[in-house]
Amino acid sequence: MRQPISWSALADASVGVWGLGVEGQASIRRLRAMGRGAILVDVMKYWMTKGIQTGFGLHKIAAFAKVAPGNVEHTKCAVAWFGNLIIGLALPMAAQSQDVWVVVSGSVASGVGSWGGHCVLIVGYDQQCLYFVSWGRVMQMTWDFYETYCDEAYVALTESWMKPPGVTPSGFNWAGLKKAMNALKIG
Secondary structure (H helix, E strand, C coil): CCCCECHHHCCCCEEEEEECCEEEEEECCCHHHHCCCECHHHHHHHHHHCCEEECCEEECCCEEEECCCCCHHHHHHHHHHHCCEEEEEEECHHHHHCCEECCCCCCHHHCCCCCEEEEEEEEEECCCEEEEEECCEEEEEEHHHHHHHEEEEEEEECHHHCECCCECCCCCEHHHHHHHHHHCCCC
């Protein structure tokens, strides 16, 4: 198994960024060439403190908080209240050929992490599935898949989720929300 690299070791290679009001190319040195991922908490810290350069300019998040990986109720709250959940998945090989990611029991291809790690943006859900952005398109995974393969999760607070006069679509006051989330900061 390859060791993940720290976000601080990255900077210049171009990769796609979608969601949270940002779409375009971000600069992340060597990521593509090395075929490795970054540690998600390091990505969140970098995004909050330095920002990510995109085709629409520099984008920073105001705060982020850890969510229990695979926790269905916390996931629903994060998506409903903040419009997003950024998760890390230890993908099984079986997902390579699936249009909707489902758990395939009893197969070597269903092994946790057998395909590798992958970060996706959860943007919605219904009773059967979660809707997420990956590889530039909206896809689906079952709740069972999420509970089985999710190994980290973070919710981001971004101004693109706020509407005038300073409240989110879910009705939260921006200033109070930012203060509460900053109290939960990691590191």
